[in-house]
Amino acid sequence: MAANTVQAQQNLPLELNRFVGRERDLDAISRLLRTQRVLTLCGVGGIGKTRLALRAAAQATERFRDGVWLCELAETTTRKEVVARIAAVLSAREDSERSPEQALSDVLRTRRLLLVLDNCEHAVADVSAVVEHLVARCPGVSFLVTSREPLRVPEETVWRVLPLTVPEPGHGDPLSTESVQLFVDRARANAHDFAVTPERLDAIAEICRRLDGIPLGIELAAARVRLLSVAQIAERLGDRFTVLTSGDRGAPARQQTLRAVIDWSHGMLDGPEQTLLRRLSVFSGWDLESAESVCADEALPARSLLDLIVSLVDRSLVVVVGEAQARMRYRMLDTIRHYAAARLAESGEEERLRLRHRAQMLALAEEAARNAVSGRGTPWALRFSSFQRVRDDYCNMRAALGWSADRGDAVEGLRLCVALRPYWMVSGLLSEGAYWTDRFLAMDCADEALRGRAMVRRAELAWDQQDHVHAVRVGEEGLWRCQDAGDHASVALALNILAMTDIRARNLERARERLAEAVALTRATDDPWNEGVALGAQGALAAREGRLAEAEARYEEALALLRTLDHRWGVGLILIGQGGVAEARGDLSGAERCFREALDIQRAIGGAPELARCLAGVGRVLARQGRVGEAYDSLCESLTLCHDTGQRLGTARGLLAIATVAAAQGYAEEATRLAGAAAGIRERSGHPAAGSPWPMRDGVFAARWEEGRRLDADQAVRSALRLARVSRSPRRPPPVGVDTAALTPREREVAVLIGQGMTNRSIGERLFISPATVARHVANINTKLGFNSRTQIAAWINRG
Structure with missing residues (x-):
């Protein structure tokens, strides 16, 4: 049974404290x-x-x-x-x-x-x-x-969304109201020995009334119970709210109240705490290392930041998100962050802090990019860890991109785009990467070498989007710019990308020349990553031309090189190609070994297209080995993954793979219908027809093909998954010696299923037709064979 790759059914964060009221x-x-x-x-x-x-x-x-x-x-x-x-x-x-x-x-x-x-x-x-x-x-x-x-x-x-209920003076039990319950719950979270006495209860009720039942205000007030008595909190809130010295006096009352309570909470911070709070507003989320890099200076030493952050957490101004990559991460609630950002703007520090924030994000992104393509000596754990670091800070990366674009900072923006290209590729954020890169390429940039590097990476995004025309146009320009600048790594990358577009366009001789140039260049400049990519592309080219032994040799050479680099992502890609060659040569055990190792790698990394390709490869090989049930598990998982993530070509390939297995099981008409659906999806998405024509396109099967061709992808996928459920064993043929010449192929199928004891409804579900249509077939069978009951049909079928 293939492991399930269906994504989790929610991504909601864990609740960090108790939900009260509502x-x-x-x-x-x-x-x-x-x-x-x-x-x-x-x-x-x-x-x-x-x-x-x-x-x-x-x-x-x-x-x-x-x-x-x-x-x-x-x-x-x-x-x-x-x-x-x-x-x-x-x-x-x-x-x-x-x-x-x-x-x-x-x-x-x-x-x-x-x-x-x-x-x-x-x-x-x-x-x-x-x-x-x-x-x-x-x-x-x-x-x-x-x-x-x-x-x-x-x-x-x-x-x-209204405020929480607040206690009415002199009416009812204050503890029955939502606002008081929230205050008490959060107070106990901050001071575990907090007890509700009658005197305290009156003060808590007054606090909740003054805060209009606004949950954020109540939580900020409750966070102070470790430092102030409840009576002191109520007194200070009373002074503050009497004058409302801050905020927009024209704003609604509750907005004034909230601003006032945040002002009050902010006013109770000491100088370093206030400074750190406003500086942290440049982050969407952060860890201690990033905070120290961006926010620390002589006035706020890095060694003091941990204690200050803990203090802000204690005061409910900062929230602990959880651990990622062995680092604790923090964030502010949106309302607090906007308040702190306004304070940052007033302080005159904003530009300096945002420049430091961008520099930190750029350093993280460029470190990940270097690790993605670095040579020997970089362990996979470090490569993957730096990739995950970019993932954790990607909202900050977006903010740095947006701020750079608003300022017209083309150099820094293009550097970010070049550095983020591996993350965009693996994460499937192709359009986002294209958008940002195009936006900065449209600006004036004095650094022509950087422009060339960015154009080459933009070409790779276009290639993965299957926009080969744009890939060639921007890739060719990026290539000559990088050649002029002496940027050998970018030249090799450009040659590899352009060669792959040549292979897709069947310009095989030009692809051969580009790849030979790339291999020679990477060996001369000691660039093993791009050499491995070029060798893999040479393997794909040889396989396309039918030179399977040469393809195997090139893949093996690339695989040995990338294993030496400890680059599991690259190893996984090469294994997929190598598995395809082994499959074509009839080496089914070798193909299965390649696809399964690649599958393990892709499950850990999470690249949906590559994961789907691995699953499809495993499924095809298992089917040829006669392990039909396991084959369907892998093929259905691959098909579902492709369909759910919008991979139309992968969906068409998955339908055809299931159709091929089902046809071998005796489900010829249903399989032909699925094959037609696969062809229709290819046509509508602009992809050429599959390499080998479907063998069953004549006579009765032509109608099934056209029927399938008109299905949309959703209908086709549902049909394929149903067919896989019912076709895990070969369909039983009619008994030897029974003359079925008078029956149509569909009538013979219905007769066999009647012999298995199936009802009209069950037969309809098996054959994807209505019960009324089944009934008409049963009537035709009785008429043609001289029977008058389903019992006679079943006895006739089972006679042998």
Whole structure:
């Protein structure tokens, strides 16, 4: 049984403390999510929109078969960024024939899932446009949105998130109100011996009333119980709120209240704490090392930052996210971060801090890029760790890109693009990488060598998007620029990319020349990574030309080199090609060994296209070995992965692979239908027909082919998965000696299934036809053979 690669059905964060109150809100939101496609939770900052949405989404997971997915949009500024972030969360892949938005809607068209779009107020018009586009095209997708203002799309239902209930003076038990319960819960989290006495309860009730039941304000106040008595907190809040010395006096009362409580909490920090809080606002999230690199100076020594961060956590101004790569990560709530960012702007430090932040992100990205292609002496653990570091800080990378673009800093922007290219490739963020690279390439840049490097990396993104025309155009220009600059590594990369586009375009002689030049250059300049890539491409070229022994030799040479480098990603890619050659030579055990080793590598790394190719290879080999059930497991997993991530060519290949196995099992008509569906998907996505023509295209099978060709991808995939479930053993042929010449092929199939005791409904499900159609076939069989019952048909079939 192949291991399951179906993605987890949610990416919601773990709750770090107890959820308090909001039972009626949750019940109402739960009911609305059953009937409403777009539900927007609106309210002022700090009112608890995100926490309420996450709890409601967690409770709704069982109702959405394809899961619930959180997409944070706090820093998005364009429609493209909104689409890119949603696509990244869902691992959707685009190609050159479709816009990213179209690719996303294709992936979601038959999915039944809930998208939680958090903090949308910064780009509400762009989020609205994307949501409206997806609602119209994806009937199974629902949206739970948090924003300070509605999206104003046609199907939107707005739920106003109100403050927590507060105690009325002299009426009822204060502990029965949500706001007091929250204060007590958070106070006990900060001081475990905190006890509620009658005197304290009165003060807590007063605090909650003054804070208007705003959860963020209550949590900030409760965080002070280790330093102040409850009575002192109430007194200080009273002084602050009497004058409301800060904030926009024209703003709604609750916004003034929240600003006032944040002002109060900020005012209770000492100087170093205030300085660090505002400086940390440049981060989307951070670890101690990054904070020390960006925020420390003579006035704020690096050695003091850990204690200061702990103090800010204790005061609920900073949140602990969890551990990643053996580093604890932190963040601020959006409302606190915006407050701190305003303080940073007032301080006159903003530009200096943002420059340092960009420098830190650039250092991390360039370190990962160097490790991705470095030669001997770099262990795989270090390569992979630096890749994951970029993943953890990618929101900060985006912020650095955006800030650089707004300033017109082409050099720094292009350096970031060059460094992030490996991450974009592996993570499938091709359109995002293309967008940023094109944006900076459109600017004036005095560094022509850097422009050339960026163009070569842009060509690689275009090649992976299957936009070969653009890959050649920008790659050729990047090549000569890098040649002029003496950038040998970029020249070798350009030659490899252009050679691969030549192979795809069947310009095999030109590909041979480019690859020979790349091998010679990389050996002369000691560039083993690009040499390994070039050798692998030579193997692919030899395989394309039918020179399998030479292909095997080139792959083996590349594999030995990349194993020496301890580059598992590269090893995995070469193994896929080598497995294909072994399969073509009939070495099934060798092919299975290659595909399975590559599969283990790709599962660890998580590249969807390569993972799907490994699974498909394992499935094909298992089928040829007669291990049909295992083959279907791998092939179905590959097909599902391709379809769920929007890989149209991979989906077509997966359908054809399942059709081939099913045909060998005796399911000729159903297999022909799937093969037709695969051909239709290739045609509609602009890909050429598969290499070998489907053998069954005549007579009765022609109609099945055309029927399949008209299926859309969703219908075809469902049919393939059903067929795989029912065709794990060969179909039983009619008994020897029974004259079935009078029956059509479909009638013979129905007769055999009647002999197995199947009902009309079961037969219909097996053959993908309606029970009424089965009944007509049964009537025809009785008429042609002179029978008058299903019992006679079954006895006749089972006579032998």
